[in-house]
Amino acid sequence: MINKLMTFERKIMRKIYGSTRTEDGYWRIKTNQEIIEILKGQNIIGFIKEQRLNWLGHVERMAKNNIVQRIKRWKPMSKRPIGRPKTRWEDDVLEDIKNMNVPNWKKVTQNRDSWKKVVEQARTLNRLSRLRRRRRRRNYTAV
Numbered sequence: 001m002i003n004k005l006m007t008f009e010r011k012i013m014r015k016i017y018g019s020t021r022t023e024d025g026y027w028r029i030k031t032n033q034e035i036i037e038i039l040k041g042q043n044i045i046g047f048i049k050e051q052r053l054n055w056l057g058h059v060e061r062m063a064k065n066n067i068v069q070r071i072k073r074w075k076p077m078s079k080r081p082i083g084r085p086k087t088r089w090e091d092d093v094l095e096d097i098k099n100m101n102v103p104n105w106k107k108v109t110q111n112r113d114s115w116k117k118v119v120e121q122a123r124t125l126n127r128l129s130r131l132r133r134r135r136r137r138r139n140y141t142a143v
Helices: 002-017 032-039 044-061 067-073 089-100 105-109 112-142
Strands: none
Touching: 002 032, 002 044, 044 067, 044 089, 044 105, 044 112, 089 112, 105 112
């Protein structure tokens, strides 16, 4: 899913920023590297993670009797369908928190300033993981 989002984002950015004229007068589409340089490392995945964590902090600071809190804690009474369960929003967010090694995250969400630092860490963590993957690919192709 992440690769599909990244591909879609690059496709749209190519349309927005248009073609590049070469020195010999021909037109060519921008490469992935050129698009990454234009965006300065920002991408849709980092934005989505940041927004999810912002919303989680907002929901966790709400009163316990708030409708959003009640829906978050609600457990359906019906039986689940056969097969692997679908990934829930909360599962994705908790996985992001786990990858960032945030201890006692529920307490951290109560303090807006400390939670804002966690959200900023998530944005930079995405850039770092992308750089690590790129380095691994380079090392793999060099061998």
